[in-house]
Amino acid sequence: MHIPLCVVGEVNIMKIAIVGAGINGSYLGYKLADKGEVTVFERKAQLGGKPCSGLISKRVWDHIDKPEAGQHDQLVKHIITEARIHFPKKTVTLKFKQNMLVFDRQKLDEYVGKLAEQKGVKFRFNIDVNSVANHGGKPIVNGLVFDKLIGCDGANSIVKDKLGVSASKFRLGVYCYTRDGGKDQWVDTWPLKDGFSWKIPRGDCVEWGVVAPVGDAKKEFEKLIKREHLQYDKVYSHIIPEGLCFPIANNKVARNITLCGDAAGLTKPWSGGGVIWGMIAGDMLVRNLRDFRKYERAVKKQFNNRITLNLIGRNIISNPFVNYFIPKQIGFDGDIGLL
Secondary structure, rough: OOOOOOOOOOOOOEEEEEEEHHHHHHHHHHHHHHOOEEEEOOOOOOOOOOOOOEEEEEEHHHHOOOOOOHHHHHHHHHEEEEEEEEEEEEEEEEEEEEEEEEEOOOHHHHHHHHHHHOOOOOOEOOOOOOOEEEEEEEEEEEEEEOOEEEOOOOOOHHHHHHOOOOOEEEEEEEEEEEEOEEEEEEEEEEEEOOOEEEEEOOOOOOOEEEEEEEHHHHHHHHHHHHHOOOOOOEEEEEEEEEOOOOOOOOHHHHOOOOOOHHHHHHOOOOOOOHHHHHHHHHHHHHHHOOHHHHHHHHHHHHHHHHHHHHHHHHHOOOOOOOHHHOOOEEEEEEEEEOO
């Protein structure tokens, strides 16, 4: 009996490059590990380290595996149930639909990165991505050819820069920590023009900071320090992009290159945070991995109107003449905005 030979051809494994090993880059690696061979490039020596308040809704556990109790307690420092906006003659309370968790951001980033590593994602640390090119429709990173490239390297994304894409606007977050304990379960905020100052209890310390236009943030932070008589050891800061930004849809060079997280301008107008938005967008990217333009259209459909409406709401709340008409208590979703 003759048995024919079956020649099995070489299996084409999709090679995916991600630039940036922050939480968005690690999360995408974690989600894409089943789709191909994933390499994450990071200029720093280790996972995490991005300056961030780490105030994230408990929806984070809808996207990543919740750790066991002991590790959870190391990651989550405190729980916040509401925010209080202090106007000169009135305080408005925002009752959160979803409790906000105060994370140790370094440990959270490390946790998500380890989840990705366990699924086979390769992290390449101490790598400066200084070359992004295209050959036959395939992206090239530092001379290495990939099928797909995703920039998750923050507001000053090198991938975004190589594509000639820029955010329409930036704000700056400046903050510090004081040693007094922070056991309250609410955040205090004070509206500023195109921004706000804040106080976040973190369990073992208190975080004080300001989000404002780049040219105003340092001055507003100094006012906050003076007003509250704060004693601190170090000041932290980070750039916050505003407005979605993606490669030009008809740019053939960019057809296999896209952006996610802060690199794509996915930040909330009211707080400047964007972890959950980045994870939601990451899930959209996984579903549309073969066609990045579909992914970008899905993100715009999901977030454009939300950003616009909440920018309007932010301007209304900061108007001293309008706040008299705002109810003293409002339902609020930390990932969506006003309910």
